[in-house]
Amino acid sequence: MKDEFVSVVSHELRTPLTSIRSALGLLARGSLNNQPEKSQRMLEIAFDNTNRLVRLINDILDIERINSGKVTMHKQTCNAADLMIQAVDEMRAMAEKAEIHLELTPASVQLWADPDRIIQTITNLLSNAIKFSPPGSTVWLSVELQQEGEVRKADCVEKNKFTTPPTSYLLFQIKDQGRGIPEDKLETIFDCFQQVDASNSRHQGGTGLGLAICRSIVQQHGGKIWAESILGKGSTFYFTLPIG
DSSP states (O other), X not given: OHHHHHHHHHHHHHHHXXXXXXXXXXXXXXXXXXXXXXXXXHHHHHHHHHHXXXXXXXXXXXXXXXXXXXXXXXXXEEEHHHHHHHHHHXXXXXXXXXXXXXXXXXXXOEEEEOHXXXXXXXXXXXXHHHHTSOTTOEEEEEEEEEETTOOTTHHHHOSOOOSSOOSEEEEEEEEOOSSOOOGGGTXXXXXXXXXXXXGGXXXXXXXXXXXXXXXXXXXXXXXXXXXXXXXXXXXXXXXXXEOO
């Protein structure tokens, strides 16, 4: 796993850096002085790849900090609908580029959570759903208020349990129409450096850290996260956040 991780990260670092260097080199040499449209495109390419590098570095740093307990969750009263809307807004450009329709069903419920970390969790899950969905398909984000005892498969899928069972909680769902996940991978995909198909990581991007980060964040909020999938028909990722 370490060798595969180093290989993936090396590729993920070199590709955007090469693109950035090429774009900035053309601009620095003045090769595009008389081609404003191409100059603008080179700047956009450099900017997009810079964002890609930032996401990669943040993932690597986040998983180490979260697992070591060095990250403090800045919890506050926030509205689930606001967090969902902001997450979808952040992912809309990526979805449009991939020709994916995002459908949101929010619920205006107050919860005690770190808003930035919950948005990070939702955007990570949306990003995965978008990357592995075919053009023209839909990704759904929804949430519903449930009472204790209604988690369905969560109790037998996830090993971690609520320390103090809440009387009610929010159940978030991110559903896609992608290729699906083999049953034997449904638990391991939440481990560090794990991917459904490592050979495809170079094409889709990513390091296999996103879901591990999501799990750490959800667990630090007293919740659970798991996935259900049917090969060839899509996957649904669930996570819960206790209320009160």
